[in-house]
Amino acid sequence: MSTVSYKKAVNYAFNHKETLMNYLLDGRCEISNNAAERRAKTYVTGRKKFLFHDTADGATASAIVLSLIETAKANNLNIYHYLYTLLLYMPDYKNEPAGIKQLLPWSDFIKERCTGIIDIEKVRPEERGNLNI
Structure with a gap:
């Protein structure tokens, strides 16, 4: 990195100090957005292959499913089991916050x-039981 690049980086950091320090307010925050970019990469690499992206509704549906998948990954869940469980129980509880x-x-x-x-x-649909709410 050249001296000019270092100067630009230091000036940028100095001029944006307050904004850059926001990540210190919450220990869970990372200094970079690399994790978020890695999660978005799943969508970006697959978007050309998705069948229904010729409409806004298709893109919205894909975004919802991919958000569910990435959230399951972030919580160390078996993705297949999580989606299966959601599809199994959601129809009966979609209007109940609990x-x-x-x-x-x-x-x-x-x-x-x-x-x-x-x-x-x-776990078959007819044997699923009720949620404990």
Whole structure:
């Protein structure tokens, strides 16, 4: 890196000090956005292959599904089991806030059913039971 580049970097940091220090307010924040960019890469690399991206509704549906997948990954869930569980229970609880809370990726209900190796074939729609709300 040349001296001019270092000067530009130092001047930038100095002029944006307050904004750059925001990440220190919360220990969970990272100094860079690399993790967010890696997660978005899944969508970016696949968007040309998606079948329904010729409409805004298709793009919205893909964005929702990919958001669910990335959130499941971030919470160390088995993605297949998480999506299966959502599709299994969501129709009955879509208008009940307590039911939706049970289906969030960090809930005990989901962690119980969607982490590790589970025989998902044993959970059939007719035998699913109710959410504990």
